[in-house]
Amino acid sequence: MSCSAGAAQPQIRLRVVHPPVRTVPAATVSRLPVYFRVLDRIAESRSTISSDLLAELAGTTAAIVRKDLSYLGSMGTRGAGYEVLGLRDRISAVLGANRAWPVAIVGMGNLGRALASYPGLAGPSFEVAALFDVDPAKVGRPVAGVIVRHLDELDEISRNVKLSIGVITTPAVAAEEVAGRLVEAGIHSILNFAPVRLGVSDGVLVRDVDLGLHLLVLSYNERSRLEG
Amino acid sequence: MSCSAGAAQPQIRLRVVHPPVRTVPAATVSRLPVYFRVLDRIAESRSTISSDLLAELAGTTAAIVRKDLSYLGSMGTRGAGYEVLGLRDRISAVLGANRAWPVAIVGMGNLGRALASYPGLAGPSFEVAALFDVDPAKVGRPVAGVIVRHLDELDEISRNVKLSIGVITTPAVAAEEVAGRLVEAGIHSILNFAPVRLGVSDGVLVRDVDLGLHLLVLSYNERSRLEG
DNA sequence: TAGTGTGAACGCTTTCACAGCG
DNA sequence: CGCTGTGAAAGCGTTCACACTA
Numbered sequence A, B: 001m002s003c004s005a006g007a008a009q010p011q012i013r014l015r016v017v018h019p020p021v022r023t024v025p026a027a028t029v030s031r032l033p034v035y036f037r038v039l040d041r042i043a044e045s046r047s048t049i050s051s052d053l054l055a056e057l058a059g060t061t062a063a064i065v066r067k068d069l070s071y072l073g074s075m076g077t078r079g080a081g082y083e084v085l086g087l088r089d090r091i092s093a094v095l096g097a098n099r100a101w102p103v104a105i106v107g108m109g110n111l112g113r114a115l116a117s118y119p120g121l122a123g124p125s126f127e128v129a130a131l132f133d134v135d136p137a138k139v140g141r142p143v144a145g146v147i148v149r150h151l152d153e154l155d156e157i158s159r160n161v162k163l164s165i166g167v168i169t170t171p172a173v174a175a176e177e178v179a180g181r182l183v184e185a186g187i188h189s190i191l192n193f194a195p196v197r198l199g200v201s202d203g204v205l206v207r208d209v210d211l212g213l214h215l216l217v218l219s220y221n222e223r224s225r226l227e228g
Numbered sequence C: 001t002a003g004t005g006t007g008a009a010c011g012c013t014t015t016c017a018c019a020g021c022g
Numbered sequence D: 001c002g003c004t005g006t007g008a009a010a011g012c013g014t015t016c017a018c019a020c021t022a
Helices: A026-042 A051-058 A062-070 A086-096 A110-116 A151-160 A174-182 A211-227 B025-044 B051-058 B063-071 B082-096 B110-116 B153-159 B172-184 B211-227
Strands: A081-083 A103-108 A125-135 A146-150 A166-167 A189-192 A205-208 B081-083 B101-106 B126-133 B146-150 B166-168 B189-194 B205-209
Touching: A026 A051, A026 A062, A026 B211, A051 A062, A062 A189, A081 A086, A081 B166, A086 B211, A103 A151, A110 A125, A110 B110, A125 B025, A125 B051, A146 A151, A146 A211, A151 B101, A166 A174, A166 B211, A174 A189, A174 B051, A174 B063, A189 B101, A189 B172, A189 B211, A205 B211, A211 B025, A211 B082, A211 B101, A211 B166, A211 B189, B025 B051, B025 B063, B025 B082, B025 B211, B051 B110, B081 B082, B101 B110, B101 B153, B101 B172, B110 B126, B146 B153, B166 B172, B172 B189
Parallel strands: A103 A125, A103 A166, A125 A146, A166 A189, A189 A205, B101 B126, B101 B166, B126 B146, B166 B189, B189 B205
Antiparallel strands: none
């Protein structure tokens, strides 16, 4: 098998205290978005797809595809495969991708500004609802069409606008406090780009995107390639 | 070649001779960078650390810490814990973090420019060696102090400057071709931010950082929180 | 016949428990 | 006594094999 690594996940800390009644394995949840994207892309050129082809396009195996999809209930037709649109919509519903989740980004440095304009955030499933910083030079100016607010306004804004997902793109030293404020403002899902481990209360899901860790794994790969 | 490719004894002159490292499990490799960062941070305030404390700071368990470190050879002192500096340097050597790997970034959009200035890339283990784009408006201008080159110059530049790690921050449609060019230029370790699965030859390690997938997992979390 | 759905085997990872050593 | 190092057990996720069905 190739070393191509969607399978190689960064550390994910699932802190869900009350697991869903109908439990989809975490490994499956992390692959559903891949299937969703593949199905969405080929929806116009195919009406059905086999687990074999879906596996190839998603970078996994047919057996895993069938197992994963079995957790969503049997949607395939033996001998024919899966109906693309039906399967896409089912996965979309499971993921909650069929509505627009309001996202707040805290930290309008280079990375935060880049994310605010990120195409993935402009899709139908997400909406940049608020941007925050503490730097007076940034507060009040628009980024990607949204006015940057001072972090102190978070509570007030979250009372008027429901915020579902928080993205932390602050320096490491500020991340912990920002996370606390996001949780206080009612956010339970956080995407953290700061290179620190956030200590959040139970029930809050934190996904860490830590470039430094990724780079060090690549470094390990280079080192072992050179030295055996 | 395997993803959890065997690491052999580094020929670093340490005071203590460690047994050869045959294979480090992939799960362990992905945690070593976390330990490294923790140890580096506390090196000035502590001289030894127990598996319990290291686990807490790294967000894992003491049993996992001990198991992980056992793959690097026994470095601990029973009753006292691990010597912070020695352990840090040992992990650094295994990860190859004790030298500066030259990194090339392809795609100088918002994300590429943000990464070029990313502090994690400015550390001692990495060096932004080259930046590439195909947009004439970007080629020739400096980003983070490095002149952006046209992608067509990749081969020529890679003959003069050794490039170890490639970062892809292009639009999705270009990513596949860029990956091919990077591999042709002799790069075996790729950090891919484009939301596509790269089909690369065996022996090339690709780490995907796919924000869209992360967001959809958070979306799943929000959805199941609302609907059970 | 082609391809799903699934129990069972397999292998990797985590957890447990404790012997052993400073 | 405190804490490491490590076999053994448990838990998950992946792979296999094949019965079954449109």
